[in-house]
Amino acid sequence: MSHLILPGTTHKYCFQPNLTDSSFLTMIPIASARGFTSSEGKRFEWRRVQGNPTSYDLYMSPDIHIAAFRRFVSSTAVGTSHGLLQYRFTNDILLLESLLSLCLIRWIDLHGT
Numbered sequence: 384m385s386h387l388i389l390p391g392t393t394h395k396y397c398f399q400p401n402l403t404d405s406s407f408l409t410m411i412p413i414a415s416a417r418g419f420t421s422s423e424g425k426r427f428e429w430r431r432v433q434g435n436p437t438s439y440d441l442y443m444s445p446d447i448h449i450a451a452f453r454r455f456v457s458s459t460a461v462g463t464s465h466g467l468l469q470y471r472f473t474n475d476i477l478l479l480e481s482l483l484s485l486c487l488i489r490w491i492d493l494h495g496t
Contacts, residue, residue, distance in 0.1 A: 417488050
């Protein structure tokens with residue numbers, strides 16, 4: 384996989400995010416933002432960072448910042464790392480859905496819709 388994402392840092396957060404239907408990415412009124420509904424039914428959106436088109440922040444609706452992805456190329460003991468994801472939640476399913484949606488969003492941004 385050309386876009387390896389390093390494990391993020393885990394911090395306890397004051398909510399347990401819900402996760403239900405993440406199969407559809409939808410456009411959000413905020414420019415450069417795409418959202419998904421988790422398998423527990425909560426809305427999340429990835430917003431591209433202004434001035435850095437390869438960086439994204441994840442928000443739980445409406446404006447709770449819970450994760451950040453930064454493109455960051457670095458050598459590690461197991462090979463080259465291509466990105467860093469820092470997150471503030473402990474829900475493994477949300478982590479999986481967030482990573483899948485981020486991969487789709489990055490692909491769409493690179494190749495068009």
